[in-house]
Amino acid sequence: MSISGTNIFVTGGLGFIGSHTVLVLLENGAKVTLIDNLSNSFIRVLDHIKKLAGEKAGNMKFVECDINDYDKLSSIFQAEKFDAVIHFAGFKAVGESVAKPLEYYQNNFQGTITLLRAMRDQGLKNIVFSSSCTVYGLPEKVPITEDCPTEAISPYGRTKLFQEWMFRDIAQSDKEWRILLLRYFNPVAAHPSGELGEHPIGIPNNLMPYIQQVALGQRECLSVFGGDYPTPDGTCIRDYIHVMDLAEGHVAAVAKLLKSSDHGLQAINLGTGHGSSVFEMIRAFEKASGKEVKHKVVDKRAGDTVAVWADTTLAEKELGWKAKYNVQDMCTHQWQWATKFPQGYETA
Numbered sequence: 578m579s580i581s582g583t584n585i586f587v588t589g590g591l592g593f594i595g596s597h598t599v600l601v602l603l604e605n606g607a608k609v610t611l612i613d614n615l616s617n618s619f620i621r622v623l624d625h626i627k628k629l630a631g632e633k634a635g636n637m638k639f640v641e642c643d644i645n646d647y648d649k650l651s652s653i654f655q656a657e658k659f660d661a662v663i664h665f666a667g668f669k670a671v672g673e674s675v676a677k678p679l680e681y682y683q684n685n686f687q688g689t690i691t692l693l694r695a696m697r698d699q700g701l702k703n704i705v706f707s708s709s710c711t712v713y714g715l716p717e718k719v720p721i722t723e724d725c726p727t728e729a730i731s732p733y734g735r736t737k738l739f740q741e742w743m744f745r746d747i748a749q750s751d752k753e754w755r756i757l758l759l760r761y762f763n764p765v766a767a768h769p770s771g772e773l774g775e776h777p778i779g780i781p782n783n784l785m786p787y788i789q790q791v792a793l794g795q796r797e798c799l800s801v802f803g804g805d806y807p808t809p810d811g812t813c814i815r816d817y818i819h820v821m822d823l824a825e826g827h828v829a830a831v832a833k834l835l836k837s838s839d840h841g842l843q844a845i846n847l848g849t850g851h852g853s854s855v856f857e858m859i860r861a862f863e864k865a866s867g868k869e870v871k872h873k874v875v876d877k878r879a880g881d882t883v884a885v886w887a888d889t890t891l892a893e894k895e896l897g898w899k900a901k902y903n904v905q906d907m908c909t910h911q912w913q914w915a916t917k918f919p920q921g922y923e924t925a
């Protein structure tokens with residue numbers, strides 16, 4: 578089913594995954610209202626989306642709004658009828674969540690309660706939620722299927738897992754809800770043009786932005802967390818997925834939500850089904866950039882799990898969606914963004 582002509586409300590629309598998804602929604606003919614509180618994003622992202630969307634940018638509207646603001650959300654939902662909500666807004670740094678649990682519970686958990694109350698009170702009951710493979714905790718087997726046990730090992734992970742549980746209770750309590758929980762694996766890369774990308778504020782926690790900054794000469798050396806894991810090269814394995822593939826996955830999810838006559842809730846993995854080690858990522862990035870990525874192996878990072886990758890069977894079956902970019906493409910597009918906007922949106 579096409580999503581052309583649908584009206585979609587996006588929270589956290591200026592963030593990394595949100596911005597790429599807004600663009601792909603517009604390209605597919607949807608009308609989009611996006612909100613963001615600008616706490617971890619840049620208003621300039623709008624100009625980048627507009628540039629890429631061309632005349633379809635006329636179908637986009639931005640409102641500065643926090644998901645904790647019930648009155649503002651309610652007035653937006655009263656003024657305009659939306660077909661579905663895609664909910665990205667939330668804090669996402671595992672380490673920070675350990676230091677600031679209350680902020681994480683307030684923003685991620687309480688914020689989602691407020692959003693859902695505002696939606697319910699205006700009769701809007703279709704939602705696609707940004708969940709994460711973090712809900713699988715330290716998985717016992719790979720590839721990970723959706724029925725694997727869930728467990729959270731950080732406050733961030735718990736906010737995601739608690740939200741998933743809340744969504745299940747809501748679906749149980751009121752059969753009108755249609756809910757898709759998308760569990761992302763490791764989102765990386767950038768729009769192939771290099772016009773949109775990830776702008777981590779401060780020292781990056783995640784591998785790809787860190788590699789990017791080392792290749793640009795902005796940081797000295799990448800610390801590889803652990804070199805004696807039981808993997809072929811001793812480094813951890815993850816399922817890195819291109820942000821544009823994720824964006825397409827959201828379009829497929831919205832299409833399913835609106836087409837489906839059945840209500841209720843489903844959790845679906847969005848990954849490639851393919852794992853890459855830290856050393857493989859470094860090599861792929863060096864090939865894409867032609868730069869050396871200086872690195873040294875240091876102690877393991879607490880909470881890291883050896884190897885994680887998705888079983889993508891359900892996404893293929895339910896959404897008719899499959900990731901199309903490989904790790905080399907991911908590094909090429911990340912480098913395109915890095916060289917076009919080495920300071921990210923700050924100098925854009």
Ligand code: WQD
Nearest residue numbers: 671709711762763782783784787800801802813815855881
């Ligand atoms: C990837 C690999 C590190 C940085 C996180 C969240 C998870 C999900 C995805 C949102 C690991 C290694 C990293 C560095 C390194 N996000 N690494 N040096 O931890 O798999 O997952 O993002 O929901 O919930 O936990 O991603 O990018 O931090 O690490 O060696 O400087 O790179 O040990 O093996 P992670 P990551």
